[in-house]
Amino acid sequence: MSLLLQSTMGRVYWAILVYGVLAAVVVYIIRKQLKNPDNDPVKVIVKWAVTLAMVVFMIYSTTMVNDRGLLLVVFIFLLLPGSVFMALWWAPKISEWMASPITNALTGDSRISYNKPEYGVANARRNRGQYVEAVEAVDEELTKHPGNFDGLMLKASIQAENLGDLEAATETVQEAIEGEEQLSYRLPVALNKMADWQLAVAGDPDAARRTLRQIREALPESQAAQFAAQRLASLDSSEETAAAVVDFNESYQKLVEESAAKDDFTSPLELPKAIESNQQQAGEKALAACLRRVALHPDSVSNREELAALYLDHANQPPKAAEQYDHLLALPGTTIHQKTAWLNKIADIQVKSGESHETVRATLERVIALDPKAAPAARAQQRISYLNIELRGANRKTTKLQLGSYEEDIGLKS
Numbered sequence: 001m002s003l004l005l006q007s008t009m010g011r012v013y014w015a016i017l018v019y020g021v022l023a024a025v026v027v028y029i030i031r032k033q034l035k036n037p038d039n040d041p042v043k044v045i046v047k048w049a050v051t052l053a054m055v056v057f058m059i060y061s062t063t064m065v066n067d068r069g070l071l072l073v074v075f076i077f078l079l080l081p082g083s084v085f086m087a088l089w090w091a092p093k094i095s096e097w098m099a100s101p102i103t104n105a106l107t108g109d110s111r112i113s114y115n116k117p118e119y120g121v122a123n124a125r126r127n128r129g130q131y132v133e134a135v136e137a138v139d140e141e142l143t144k145h146p147g148n149f150d151g152l153m154l155k156a157s158i159q160a161e162n163l164g165d166l167e168a169a170t171e172t173v174q175e176a177i178e179g180e181e182q183l184s185y186r187l188p189v190a191l192n193k194m195a196d197w198q199l200a201v202a203g204d205p206d207a208a209r210r211t212l213r214q215i216r217e218a219l220p221e222s223q224a225a226q227f228a229a230q231r232l233a234s235l236d237s238s239e240e241t242a243a244a245v246v247d248f249n250e251s252y253q254k255l256v257e258e259s260a261a262k263d264d265f266t267s268p269l270e271l272p273k274a275i276e277s278n279q280q281q282a283g284e285k286a287l288a289a290c291l292r293r294v295a296l297h298p299d300s301v302s303n304r305e306e307l308a309a310l311y312l313d314h315a316n317q318p319p320k321a322a323e324q325y326d327h328l329l330a331l332p333g334t335t336i337h338q339k340t341a342w343l344n345k346i347a348d349i350q351v352k353s354g355e356s357h358e359t360v361r362a363t364l365e366r367v368i369a370l371d372p373k374a375a376p377a378a379r380a381q382q383r384i385s386y387l388n389i390e391l392r393g394a395n396r397k398t399t400k401l402q403l404g405s406y407e408e409d410i411g412l413k414s
Helices: 002-035 041-063 068-107 110-115 122-125 131-144 150-163 166-176 182-200 206-216 223-262 279-296 299-312 318-329 336-352 357-370 375-385 387-398
Strands: none
Touching: 002 041, 041 279, 068 387, 122 131, 122 150, 122 387, 131 150, 150 166, 150 182, 166 182, 166 387, 182 206, 182 223, 182 299, 182 336, 223 299, 299 318, 299 336, 318 336, 336 375, 336 387, 357 375, 375 387
């Protein structure tokens, strides 16, 4: 009796162990498939329920049949069709599972995209001109992935660029930058895009300026703030250039009308003296305009560089030209490549203006100090080694030739 009990207990133990492991594996696979957003949870549950019911019924039928003839009937009419049905039903999933290590190694793991929103439908509808439906498709993805930055910006771009609803786009952009997560990345991208729409869609440069100023206020002393400062300066510069073009066109149109009234087209049109090419006046005008822009936007890289060139070439004031680059070097958010270029510009000014070897060397050593292991440092060190030759060459160019007496040199006079 004890041996029978031990044998029974052993069988029960192994049955629980084997079927428990199988049940755990099945539960794990079912949960994994349910987490995959590409699968319909209802279909997954129905498929597994039918499969498990068929397997249990097939096993039960086989164990309950003792007659060989009846077992053959069960095999032909139950086991064989059921096995074929399940093989056809599960073959795609099994083949995908077996081939996934190879395909993932070649194309990447497809499971990574499970938790990412897909905006293919929205983009397709947008390309077909179905803009309202495209926004709805984006909203469907945002309900699954609330706060997704790419989705919110796609929605805002459709609202602004395709629907012309800048107010709705503004609300969407504000929603995109509400969270603190990755604010240093999201805010500059979103607000720069907003400024683009305010210029292109609404034609409102003042609103674009306000948006760009928000970047400088939210992220001071950052590269994003520096870029916003450059955009602010370029807005004023482009408006000033556009105004100059309008003035020129109006003057030229007036001249054409006067010539037409006199019926005098026998000679080329003579442009007014106010717009004649006069290098001195043009240089002074450019310097004054650049000084105004620098006063409005003191941290503008393009304005400071233009002012330095005008001080050097037009006003012949190398110290003031170097001051502009010194100001740029003190700006926050600039890159090592920008600083290298500005320091080399200062060194060029110092060489051309006849500064000493020690002064130019000190400037080049500032380049090395930025990053001693970088390529600009190696080039600065190489320039230092040839600095004496460079200084002598610059001195020769600035030294005027002294003309002697040809007659005495060739012996015509005694």
